[in-house]
Amino acid sequence: xxxxxxxxxxxxxxxxxxxxxxxxxxxxxxxxxxxxxxxxxxxxxxxxxxxxxxxxxxxxxxxxxxxxxxxxxxxxxxxxxxxxxxxxxxxxxxxxxxxxxxxxxxxxxxxxxxxxxxxxxxxxxxxxxxxxxxxxxxxxxxxxxxxxxxxxxxxxxxxxxxxxxxxxxxxxxxxxxxxxxxxxxxxxxxxxxxxxxxxxxxxxxxxxxxxxxxxxxxxxxxxxxxxxxxxxxxxxxxxxxxxxxxxxxxxxxxxxxxxxxxxxxxxxxxxxxxxxxxxxx
Amino acid sequence: xxxxxxxxxxxxxxxxxxxxxxxxxxxxxxxxxxxxxxxxxxxxxxxxxxxxxxxxxxxxxxxxxxxxxxxxxxxxxxxxxxxxxxxxxxxxxxxxxxxxxxxxxxxxxxxxxxxxxxxxxxxxxxxxxxxxxxxxxxxxxxxxxxxxxxxxxxxxxxxxxxxxxxxxxxxxxxxxxxxxxxxxxxxxxxxxxxxxxxxxxxxxxxxxxxxxxxxxxxxxxxxxxxxxxxxxxxxxxxxxxxxxxxxxxxxxx
Amino acid sequence: xxxxxxxxxxxxxxxxxxxxxxxxxxxxxxxxxxxxxxxxxxxxxxxxxxxxxxxxxxxxxxxxxxxxxxxxxxxxxxxxxxxxxxxxxxxxxxxxxxxxxxxxxxxxxxxxxxxxxxxxxxxxxxxxxxxxxxxxxxxxxxxxxxxxxxxxxxxxxxxxxxxxxxxxxxxxxxxxxxxxxxxxxxxxxxxxxxxxxxxxxxxxxxxxxxxxxxxxxxxxxxxxxxxxxxxxxxxxxxxxxxxxxxxxxxxxxxxxxxxxxxxxxxxxxxxxxxxxxxxxxxxxxxxxxxxxxx
Numbered sequence: 001x002x003x004x005x006x007x008x009x010x011x012x013x014x015x016x017x018x019x020x021x022x023x024x025x026x027x028x029x030x031x032x033x034x035x036x037x038x039x040x041x042x043x044x045x046x047x048x049x050x051x052x053x054x055x056x057x058x059x060x061x062x063x064x065x066x067x068x069x070x071x072x073x074x075x076x077x078x079x080x081x082x083x084x085x086x087x088x089x090x091x092x093x094x095x096x097x098x099x100x101x102x103x104x105x106x107x108x109x110x111x112x113x114x115x116x117x118x119x120x121x122x123x124x125x126x127x128x129x130x131x132x133x134x135x136x137x138x139x140x141x142x143x144x145x146x147x148x149x150x151x152x153x154x155x156x157x158x159x160x161x162x163x164x165x166x167x168x169x170x171x172x173x174x175x176x177x178x179x180x181x182x183x184x185x186x187x188x189x190x191x192x193x194x195x196x197x198x199x200x201x202x203x204x205x206x207x208x209x210x211x212x213x214x215x216x217x218x219x220x221x222x223x224x225x226x227x228x229x230x231x232x233x234x235x236x237x238x239x240x241x242x243x244x245x246x247x248x249x250x251x252x253x254x255x256x257x258x259x260x261x262x263x264x265x266x267x268x269x270x271x272x273x274x275x276x277x278x279x280x281x
Numbered sequence: 282x283x284x285x286x287x288x289x290x291x292x293x294x295x296x297x298x299x300x301x302x303x304x305x306x307x308x309x310x311x312x313x314x315x316x317x318x319x320x321x322x323x324x325x326x327x328x329x330x331x332x333x334x335x336x337x338x339x340x341x342x343x344x345x346x347x348x349x350x351x352x353x354x355x356x357x358x359x360x361x362x363x364x365x366x367x368x369x370x371x372x373x374x375x376x377x378x379x380x381x382x383x384x385x386x387x388x389x390x391x392x393x394x395x396x397x398x399x400x401x402x403x404x405x406x407x408x409x410x411x412x413x414x415x416x417x418x419x420x421x422x423x424x425x426x427x428x429x430x431x432x433x434x435x436x437x438x439x440x441x442x443x444x445x446x447x448x449x450x451x452x453x454x455x456x457x458x459x460x461x462x463x464x465x466x467x468x469x470x471x472x473x474x475x476x477x478x479x480x481x482x483x484x485x486x487x488x489x490x491x492x493x494x495x496x497x498x499x500x501x502x503x504x505x506x507x508x509x510x511x512x513x514x515x516x517x518x519x520x521x522x523x524x525x526x527x528x529x530x531x532x533x534x
Numbered sequence: 535x536x537x538x539x540x541x542x543x544x545x546x547x548x549x550x551x552x553x554x555x556x557x558x559x560x561x562x563x564x565x566x567x568x569x570x571x572x573x574x575x576x577x578x579x580x581x582x583x584x585x586x587x588x589x590x591x592x593x594x595x596x597x598x599x600x601x602x603x604x605x606x607x608x609x610x611x612x613x614x615x616x617x618x619x620x621x622x623x624x625x626x627x628x629x630x631x632x633x634x635x636x637x638x639x640x641x642x643x644x645x646x647x648x649x650x651x652x653x654x655x656x657x658x659x660x661x662x663x664x665x666x667x668x669x670x671x672x673x674x675x676x677x678x679x680x681x682x683x684x685x686x687x688x689x690x691x692x693x694x695x696x697x698x699x700x701x702x703x704x705x706x707x708x709x710x711x712x713x714x715x716x717x718x719x720x721x722x723x724x725x726x727x728x729x730x731x732x733x734x735x736x737x738x739x740x741x742x743x744x745x746x747x748x749x750x751x752x753x754x755x756x757x758x759x760x761x762x763x764x765x766x767x768x769x770x771x772x773x774x775x776x777x778x779x780x781x782x783x784x785x786x787x788x789x790x791x792x793x794x795x796x797x798x799x800x801x802x803x804x805x806x807x808x809x810x811x812x813x814x815x816x817x818x819x820x821x822x823x824x825x826x827x828x
Contacts, residue, residue, distance in 0.1 A: 003719045008632070014625030015640075018693060019647040021686050025654065028665045084560035092557050095337065101561060108568045110802050112747030114777045115795045119571050121781060122578075122788060147567060154564075171374040173335050175387040175439065176363030178546055180553035185386060186376060208655030210750040211774075215782060235657045235750070242664065242754055257661045261654055268653040272646060360546065390546070 029258040036251035045255070051221045053241070053249040060256060062223045066231035067260075069224060070142050070213055071206040077146025078206075079199050082153025086195075087183055090161045102158070109151035117215030120144040125216065132228055136218035139227040144212050149202035156201065160194020161187055200271050204264050210235040234260055283308050284329070284447065284477060289343035291324040291333065299324050299505040302343070304496050306447075309474045313488040313513065314481045316498030316528075321505030322481040323371075326449045329479070330366045331359045364391055367440030371452040373432035375424035375439070380416055383424050383435060384442050391443060406438040410468055430461020437468065448472070450480040454487065466491065485529060489517055497525050572799070579796025582789050588797070592760045596780050596790050601797065603762035607677060607770030608746070610763065611756055614681025615745055619688055620738065627696035628722060652690035656750040659687050663755035675769040680756025687751060688741040695737025699730040736812040743805040746798065749774040773798045 040058060048059035085105065089098040120140055129135030164187060172182045188195070210233075218230025219240065232240075234256045242253055284306040291299040299321025306312040314322045324333075333339040345352040356362035375383050384403045393399060403420070407413040412434050416427070424435055433453060440448065450469070454462035469491060472478060482488050488495060495516050497509045509516060509525045520526045590600025630641050663683030673679045703726045711721045727734070749772075757769035758779065771779070777794050780787030 004717050007628070007719045007722070011625045011629035011632075012640075014622055015629035015644050018622055018626045018689055019644040021689065022647045022651040022654075024666065025651070025658070025662045025686070028662050028670075029658070032661070032665050081560050081564055084557050085564050088557050088561035092554065093561070101565060104565055104568050107572075107803070107806060108564075110743055110747070110806055111571065112749070112774050112777075112798060112802070114747075114749050114774045114781070115575065115799060116571075118777060118781050118791055118795055119574055122792075123570075123574055150564065165374075167370060167372060167374040168376065170332060170335065171370060171436070172376070174330060174332055174363055174368035174370075175390075175443065176360045177387055177390045178360055178550050180550050181386075181390050183553070190377060204653045208653070208657075210655070210657040211778060215778070235655060238657050238661065239750055239753060242661070254661055254665075257655075257658045261658045264653045264655060265650045268650055269646075272649050392545070 032254035067233040073142035074145035074206040078150040085154040086157035105151045113211040117212040120216045137230045141213045141217035152202040153198045156198030157195045160191035285346045287344040294338035297504045310493040311478045313492030313495040320498035366447040367445040369450045369453045379421045380424045381420040406442045410434040410438045447477045578792035582793035604776045608772040610677045611681045615684040619685040623692035631700045648690045659751040660754045675757035676767045677770045678766045680752045683755045684745045692741045699733035703729045732812045732815040736809045
């Protein structure tokens with residue numbers, strides 16, 4: 001059994017390495033952030049006059065707001081459409097149409113964000129521009145971001161709805177309850193856990209998205225005053241400025257990255273906790 | 282209501298499971314549908330309330346008549362049909378909601394919105410199935426917390442609330458413990474005369490106890506068929522069909 | 535009662551109609567947008583592509599010429615990524631499926647850290663890769679840095695799909711082999727993995743798709759250089775980075791960006807088809823072994 005011992009040792013070591021990567025990532029983020037945290041201090045990220053790194057101003061607030069607006073806005077777009085899509089595929093479409101629809105949604109999920117950004121830039125932005133401005137603003141970015149995370153909501157809701165016991169639906173139909181009422185009163189409440197985790201996962205994806213938003217939100221760092229204002233998210237900011245940042249500036253960028261990661265990890269941790277307790281029951 | 286079917290056949294994805302089912306159910310009577318598994322009995326019931334419409338790949342042919350008139354003329358809308366023809370399933374399937382809402386939801390869907398009316402109907406049907414004394418103090422609790430027998434009686438109450446004329450029952454007692462099964466059976470017996478009941482059952486003794494008429498299903502040439510029909514005692518005692526008499530005496534099937 | 539019925543039916547029908555229309559509209563607009571995007575990319579891109587496009591050198595900052603060196607760099611980055619991530623993930627998957635069914639403390643925590651890793655934003659991977667691979671390990675802006683960073687990114691997906699592939703192998707196979715006195719190592723390598731192979735391959739292909747779509751992580755690790763790389767330590771540009779550069783930094787680069795996007799989407803579509811083909815193979819294999827369809 002010696003080769004079995006070797007196998008166990010080797011595979012467990014590999015597993016530990018895999019698990020350790022996350023620790024490594026956090027570690028390096030902390031290491032690079034420490035100069036900024038120590039010399040500039042967290043409160044200044046919210047109280048400085050503006051974001052002008054070269055003059056030593058490091059207010060992150062406009063970018064935090066832009067990040068929240070685009071991510072939450074993306075959910076506002078993606079959630080109803082994704083849930084409707086899942087309902088469509090399970091209750092309104094013929095079997096062939098449903099199969100096609102599912103395939104198309106999977107395709108949508110695979111399109112790279114730069115391609116979304118490119119399309120948004122060339123096709124969508126000019127359309128939005130007819131309402132004023134250059135078309136490169138938070139609104140365009142939010143719509144495209146919504147399209148990008150829609151498959152996540154759709155696919156997870158679809159799975160949750162398909163997993164409902166068929167007796168519930170047959171029983172309701174046998175009572176003469178109409179299709180829309182079955183969907184509204186029985187299916188959606190029954191599948192709400194799966195749909196909920198689809199939405200949360202979509203939110204984490206939206207928060208983590210960089211390229212499409214970078215290409216579409218216009219790149220002015222200021223507090224957005226309306227949906228048609230341009231803005232810059234934290235991710236886009238890192239992508240734009242890391243290349244030429246001086247040491248102090250670079251450190252602040254790492255702080256913003258750390259912030260993002262902590263928020264996303266917290267959400268994921270809470271969700272996996274909840275899912276874990278459900279499994280134990 | 283008098284139900285007659287003429288040569289009803291049911292197939293799933295091209296494969297026929299029931300062929301040429303012709304029966305007569307007299308108003309207010311209990312018609313037992315018996316036979317071994319796989320003879321198409323449940324499919325027959327599903328054809329009667331058009332539940333086959335939501336089963337993928339199912340198709341039905343043949344004529345179904347209520348009081349002499351074609352089903353599709355009397356009830357062009359399936360929603361309307363199912364108000365008059367209720368169905369009880371083998372495994373109790375209450376909704377994951379409170380007991381009260383289980384009964385009120387179908388009522389609301391069919392247009393009864395007045396809360397006093399709803400409460401009256403709820404109490405009345407729960408009394409009819411003998412559940413009122415057991416659950417009147419916990420109507421807001423989830424129906425899933427009831428025992429199997431209570432859940433099945435709740436499902437019957439739910440169906441009765443719509444004041445149907447016909448009840449289709451697919452082995453309503455088979456997943457219940459003996460005590461609950463007996464209570465449900467007594468309930469069904471008490472409904473004789475008020476409703477036309479078609480009940481599928483594997484339990485020959487139950488069929489003999491409950492049903493006024495009986496229809497025997499059997500598999501012939503790979504599809505289900507009705508091989509005999511008539512008054513229950515007649516069929517049990519004097520069947521001319523050798524398969525039927527040996528099945529009913531427990532020697533086969 | 536009759537009046538109630540009539541009113542109810544009319545209200546009923548109206549509501550059914552509205553909901554049906556709403557659901558169909560939503561579903562059709564989703565499909566519509568997808569088709570719009572694909573058609574747009576195809577039309578814009580195909581116009582620019584000729585056979586030479588895929589092999590020629592990049593000229594005039596990408597406004598002319600082809601994407602030969604870009605494809606080469608992308609391929610090299612993928613090779614580095616897979617060389618590191620495949621052994622790591624297969625090994626981890628085997629470790630996680632040691633006990634059939636039970637959830638050990640070890641497995642649960644490895645899984646939890648992988649879940650967190652899976653959610654890390656791609657730009658944060660870019661920061662990490664830049665700080666760790668490029669700076670601390672001294673690899674600089676290179677294909678090696680980019681490939682290693684991508685390996686960290688695809689690890690969670692690859693581990694999850696490999697684990698599922700291994701778990702999908704019926705336990706009876708393992709029991710039969712163990713009853714014949716086979717060692718665990720032999721069971722895994724000679725019985726379980728061959729059966730799980732199509733699903734394992736599908737997982738790898740899925741990860742390749744994910745890696746190809748990555749941009750933010752590569753900008754700060756493998757860099758921007760559009761020349762043909764001479765070695766793994768040279769900087770190289772991937773397809774997605776090229777699209778980004780042409781769209782944002784190069785005036786007039788739009789049409790070439792479309793062409794490159796077209797190539798990238800075509801590759802991804804191919805990957806999508808390969809994945810479903812592989813997964814369908816698993817189904818077929820099972821059916822032939824158990825006889826009739828269950």
